[in-house]
Amino acid sequence: MTSRFGYGTRSRASCWLNSPPRYMSRSICESQPRIGMDTPLMDALDEKLTVRFPGRVVRKDLVRQTKTGFNVPVYVLEYLLGQYCSSTDPDVIAQGLEYVRDTLSRNYVRADESEKIKSITRETGTHRIIDKVKVRLVETEDKYWAELTNMGVKYVNIPEGIVRQYDKLLAGGIWAIINLRYDADFQHRGQTRPFIIENLKPIQQPSTDFSDLVASRAHFTRDEWLDALVRTVGLEPAHPDLDHRKKMLLLMRLVPMVESNYNLIELGPRSTGKSFVYREISPYAILISGGQTTVAQLFIHLGTGRIGLVGLWDVVAFDEVAGVNFKDPNGIQILKDYMESGSFSRGKEEVPADASIVFNGNIDADIPTILRTSHLLQPLSPHLQDMAFIDRLHFYLPGWDLDKMRPEY
Numbered sequence: 538m539t540s541r542f543g544y545g546t547r548s549r550a551s552c553w554l555n556s557p558p559r560y561m562s563r564s565i566c567e568s569q570p571r572i573g574m575d576t577p578l579m580d581a582l583d584e585k586l587t588v589r590f591p592g593r594v595v596r597k598d599l600v601r602q603t604k605t606g607f608n609v610p611v612y613v614l615e616y617l618l619g620q621y622c623s624s625t626d627p628d629v630i631a632q633g634l635e636y637v638r639d640t641l642s643r644n645y646v647r648a649d650e651s652e653k654i655k656s657i658t659r660e661t662g663t664h665r666i667i668d669k670v671k672v673r674l675v676e677t678e679d680k681y682w683a684e685l686t687n688m689g690v691k692y693v694n695i696p697e698g699i700v701r702q703y704d705k706l707l708a709g710g711i712w713a714i715i716n717l718r719y720d721a722d723f724q725h726r727g728q729t730r731p732f733i734i735e736n737l738k739p740i741q742q743p744s745t746d747f748s749d750l751v752a753s754r755a756h757f758t759r760d761e762w763l764d765a766l767v768r769t770v771g772l773e774p775a776h777p778d779l780d781h782r783k784k785m786l787l788l789m790r791l792v793p794m795v796e797s798n799y800n801l802i803e804l805g806p807r808s809t810g811k812s813f814v815y816r817e818i819s820p821y822a823i824l825i826s827g828g829q830t831t832v833a834q835l836f837i838h839l840g841t842g843r844i845g846l847v848g849l850w851d852v853v854a855f856d857e858v859a860g861v862n863f864k865d866p867n868g869i870q871i872l873k874d875y876m877e878s879g880s881f882s883r884g885k886e887e888v889p890a891d892a893s894i895v896f897n898g899n900i901d902a903d904i905p906t907i908l909r910t911s912h913l914l915q916p917l918s919p920h921l922q923d924m925a926f927i928d929r930l931h932f933y934l935p936g937w938d939l940d941k942m943r944p945e946y
Contacts, residue, residue, distance in 0.1 A: 579625070582761055587625055589753040595619050597771055599634055607641050608648075609667070611771070611817040613712050616740045617641070641667070644714070646687040654688055658719045658732070666717055670737065671710030672700050674841070678726065683734055685717075686710065694723065694733040703739060708849040709823045713737040741820045766791070770814060772946050779946075782938070789934050790814045793852045793893030794822060798879040800929055802858065802896040804916055805936015811897040815854035822852035832865045835872070836881045837888065847875065847892040858898035859916050869920050876929035904937050 579587075587594050595618045603614050617640065621633030646654050646668040658664040669686040672695060683695040683706070695706075705711050716735040723731055754762060764774035767784050769791070774784060791814070793799045803811050815822045823846060835853070836845045846853045855861050863869055872894075875881045880889045898916045900907065907915060913933070914922055940946075 582764060585757065585761070586765060589756055592623050593619065594625075595622050596630070597768070599630070600771075603634070603637060603641070607645050609645065610712065610820075612820055613667070613740050646685065648687045648689070651687060651689045655690070658717055659721075661719075663716065663718045663735070666715050667712070667740075668715060669710050669712050670695075670706060670715060670734070672706040674707070676841075680725070684710075685715075685732075690732055692730045692732075693717075694725075694730060696734070699734065699737060703737075705849050707843065708846050711820065712740045714740065739820070763788070770810070770818060776946055778940055783940070786934060786939055789932060792932070793854075793895050794819060796893060797891040798876075799893040799931055800876050800895075801893070801932045801934060802898075802930050803934035803936045804858070804898045804900045804913065805934075805939060806901070806941060807899050808941045809936055809939045810942050811936060812854075812856050815852060815895060815897075819851075821850060822854060823850045824854045824856055826856045827860050829860065829862055829864075830868075832863060832868045832871055835868075836875070837883050839883070842883070844888070844890075847881070847890040847894075848888070850892050852893050852895055854895035854897060856897055858896040858921070859918055861896070861918055861921065873925050873929060876926075900937060 595615065597615075599618050599622055600611055600614050603618065604611070607614070614637075617637045618633070621636050622630050624630055624633070644665050644667045646666050654664065654666060658666075666685070666688070668688055670693075671684045671686065672681050673684070674681055681695055681697060681700050682691065683693040684691045685693055700706055703711065715737045718733040718735050719731050720733055721729065721731050723729065723733065757765065763784055766788055767774040767779070770787060772779065772787065779787075789801070790803070790811075793801050805811065812824060816824045825846075832845075833839070834845050835847060837843065837848075838845070861869075863872075871881055875890070876894055879891070880887045882888070896917075900913075900916055904913075907913065914927065917926075
């Protein structure tokens with residue numbers, strides 16, 4: 538997917554941002570075509586969303602403007618825009634947009650400027666950055682080390698209290714605003730490790746009262762709410778290509794984010810936005826690229842007892858279902874058992890988890906041809922083409938019924 542997904546000049550996308558787990562109570566973002574910063578065009582749905590969700594509405598076209606040059610997930614940009622551009626006042630929006638751009642320019646760590654950020658941190662002693670941070674436990678040292686992904690530093694000191702507070706640091710990492718300190722005198726086992734995380738703030742919206750969302754929902758018709766939900770993924774529901782069926786299929790991609798232990802598979806052409814949904818719009822979903830994983834990563838590490846991805850994320854999505862494979866030959870069976878029961882074994886103990894499982898894959902051939910010569914699960918790896926796996930799927934999303942993404946969407 539390109540960064541233009543759903544951000545055409547016509548797009549108006551009202552979007553719930555960074556929802557608390559299992560609720561559709563995300564902040565709402567909306568965008569509308571602009572003749573200029575001072576002349577927003579707002580329709581009746583825009584106006585109603587602004588009234589019913591005050592202070593939680595931003596324009597999605599600002600995301601497109603801001604994303605250029607900053608390779609961060611959409612929800613990171615929406616979080617910042619929601620903090621400073623949640624207004625219908627053009628002056629407030631202009632000032633907020635300038636502040637967000639300035640913040641990203643000063644604090645976002647570009648991979649090609651990592652040495653510059655290191656130097657700034659060294660010279661100033663402290664520096665605030667925006668980066669993805671992952672943590673691992675090095676058991677031979679009995680110490681947690683953080684890794685700043687874009688900055689390229691793998692040995693960053695981090696307080697254990699932060700690790701305990703944000704356990705997703707240990708399972709794929711999170712985007713965060715980080716206060717970083719440089720101390721040239723800090724040594725660990727004879728090696729200088731000068732970078733220290735003093736504190737961090739995950740980039741996600743605070744929880745929203747679900748009852749407030751339900752109360753506000755009562756002021757929208759079914760079709761209005763449907764269109765508002767479509768806008769959550771950055772698409773313009775008024776586009777003539779988006780009929781009712783396509784809107785419903787697009788929303789099916791969101792069901793695993795709000796239903797526990799929901800198993801979905803989507804097979805279809807490339808560039809229809811399959812991966813985008815689970816990579817970009819929510820900090821509560823994780824996308825496993827390539828399909829290669831381990832039992833320890835997905836379920837539990839028997840040596841440490843640490844719970845894997847299914848215990849930490851709302852959605853675990855596999856980007857290429859054809860490549861889903863485990864190094865442990867028992868991994869596929871453990872996955873099937875989890876999809877059936879919502880739990881997995883740890884020795885004699887059953888461990889429950891809520892994560893939904895999503896499988897994405899590509900179908901390149903013509904569907905009528907596939908139906909004549911094979912079947913619609915043909916792209917799956919051989920060990921997934923059995924009834925034990927198929928029976929555990931709740932929904933097969935026919936991705937060939939959705940259009941490839943275009944800027945005007």
